[in-house]
Amino acid sequence: MAEVMHCYRHPKRETRVSCAACGRPICTECMRQTAVGIKCPDDARLPRGARAGVMKPNQVLKTLLTGAGIALIGIPVVSLIFSLPLQLLISAAAGYGAGTLVNRAGGRNGGPLAIAVSIAATAIPFLVWLTPAALAGSVSTFGVLAAIIAAVAAGFAGRGGY
Numbered sequence: 001m002a003e004v005m006h007c008y009r010h011p012k013r014e015t016r017v018s019c020a021a022c023g024r025p026i027c028t029e030c031m032r033q034t035a036v037g038i039k040c041p042d043d044a045r046l047p048r049g050a051r052a053g054v055m056k057p058n059q060v061l062k063t064l065l066t067g068a069g070i071a072l073i074g075i076p077v078v079s080l081i082f083s084l085p086l087q088l089l090i091s092a093a094a095g096y097g098a099g100t101l102v103n104r105a106g107g108r109n110g111g112p113l114a115i116a117v118s119i120a121a122t123a124i125p126f127l128v129w130l131t132p133a134a135l136a137g138s139v140s141t142f143g144v145l146a147a148i149i150a151a152v153a154a155g156f157a158g159r160g161g162y
């Protein structure tokens, strides 16, 4: 148990103390005494019960990166979906899968960011696919419906943590 760790905020400082909430090592300058033990400043600042839906900065970053990745991969996937039968069903499944990935990337915290990123990551490929048709004045109700279904499924999966 006495292994030496390094403060996550000061990588050069050695410490044997870690946060009771998130487990990250913290140095004596960073540690905060709370009713439930020593915590890092991030966790000490949060009132009890506020952790649901709250992400650490690296989880926010992973959520955004995953969202961007899904949006990029989604562009060819969406055009593939529209060449298959059962588009609406597949759109819903694809949206749900995207939301699940985003939720996992955010440490399964859920919350508004995970939901927003899930919906955006799913909606962007559909928008890219639908925009040329919309500009030409020939957007299909079916395509819009598929986009909405996928975005709703993504938001549902992204919220996670219930």
Ligand SMILES: [Zn+2]
Residues within 6 Å of the ligand: 019, 020, 021, 022, 023, 024, 039, 040, 041, 042, 043
């Ligand atoms: Zn912490």
Ligand SMILES: [Zn+2]
Residues within 6 Å of the ligand: 007, 008, 009, 010, 013, 026, 027, 028, 029, 030
């Ligand atoms: Zn420190």
